Structure formats: structure tokens, C-alpha cells
Amino acid sequence: MKNKFSLFVVVIFFSFCFVIFYKGLNAPNNYTPKVNEKKNIPTFKAKDFYSNNFVNSDKIFEENIFYIINIWASWCVPCRAEHPLLMRLSKNKSIKLIGLNYRDNLNNAKKFINELGNPYSQTIIDNDGTLSVEFGAYGVPETFIIDKDKKIIRKFIGPIDKQILEEIKSITK
């Protein structure tokens, strides 16, 4: 009876360890950000890309429409790749595209926009990357969808492609 009990305890113990290690091995060991979490947009003050005047976030997001925030930089190669898609997206009148220029040289950034076109209805400057941290971003390019309640409802890490473009269109319909 006692031996049976010991065997039972040992089996339970090893099964438990097996489940823990199995789950641990299957879990991804790199950072997988949550992209569907609803979050309030941060309140901030940032410099406008063209006028160099400070603008408040309330002023930027004052209309009752969907906003798309795109974090970009002239030195970022994938930003160049996604730019034609942003140009296409900018034709959609039901959304406003806001550019967030990340840790960039202003002259290079202006050259980039002059060369590839300006899809943004407004662009703000994030010289030190701290504004991007407020949005929960960790690199460029990144794109956020902000709904009419001024909540971030979706974020896309990396360059947007045709599939993402369609997803953005369907969400902001």
C-alpha cells in the first residue's frame, strides 16, 4: 500500500515536471508584443515637421475619424518599401495619416518626403525616440490604428504590405 502511494507521488511529480517543461519549451523565447490590445493614446506635445511649432496631441486628434500613426525615418530601409502603400492609403478620405519622424536628420527626412511624396496630413518630430516609447513602439517602421474613441486598437510592427493595407481598410471602413 505504502509502495503504491510512493509510486503514485513519483508519477504525479514527474508528470507535473513534464507538463511544466513541455509548456516552457513550446513557449516563444523572444518578445512577442500584443498587437490587439486597446490602449488610450498618450497625451503629448510635439514639434511639427514643417512649421517647427509645438502642437498638442488633442489638436492632432481632434476630428471624429480614424487616425493612422506611422513611425518612420529616412534612414530606415523598410520605410522606403512601405511608402508607396502609405501614398495609396492617404487617398482614403475616411482616415487621417499622421507621420511620426523618428530620430532623424530633418534635412534627410525632408529629402525623403520630397522624393517619395507626402502621404501624411500632419507630421510630427520625435528627435529622441521618447514619443515613440509613449506609444509603446520599439522600432521603425510601426503603424498604429486609432479609432474614433481615441484608442489605439491595432498596431503593425514592421513595414506594411498589401495584406496589412487591406486589413487597415477593412478596420477603418
Add this chain to the structure above:
Amino acid sequence: MKILKIAIIALLLMGFSNLKSNEKSDELKNKILKNIRCLICQGQSVYDSESEFSSSIKLIVDKKINDGLEEKEIYFYLREKYGDWIIYDPKLNKNTYILWFLPLLFFLVGGAIIYKKIQKKNEK
């Protein structure tokens, strides 16, 4: 002349206390940065990393310390933005119960077994 001397001593003392408080905030900053994971690096803390992401986080932590936020509040802020993964020290929650309590459970069960064995040996 006496007033001048007092003024110089007061200035020196003020400078010394400023230096001390700067040292303290630097210590706190380094402690926090060592406990924050660089999310775009492989196995590096923000303190060790020179990536764009890490330098932005360093600036944010510096700003929060200067704004008077405490260590826990800074961790809370970062968790809000990036989730639990950004902090090396895992917080006690439903996902980490096993991590926190399993070693304790093993210790108690192991201790009980050893105690029983010793007791039995003594009885013999």
C-alpha cells in the same frame, strides 16, 4: 570678509549635497536600467545596449527620475507600454505563481520527507 567666508562654505556645502543627490539618482537609474530588458536585442539589458530603443528608454527613465517618480512607478509605466516581459524581475501574477511558489513547495515537501526519515531513524 567673514560673510564672504560663510557664503563660500555654504556654496561648497550646497555643491557637495547636489553631487550626493546626483550620485543617488545615477545609482537608481543604473539599477532600473539593468532590470529592463532591451526588447530588440538578444539577451541584453537596456543598460548594456546601445540600440535606438535602449537609448530612448534611458532618456525616459532619466526623465521619470527627475520628475520624482519612484522605481516601482517607473516599472509600472514601462509595463503599461510593453507588458511584463520588459522587466527582468517577474511580477507575482497568475502566470508566475508556479515560478514563485514551486521552489517553496519543493523545499517544504523535501523538508517534511527528510524530517520523517530522521524521526523514523531515531525511533529505531
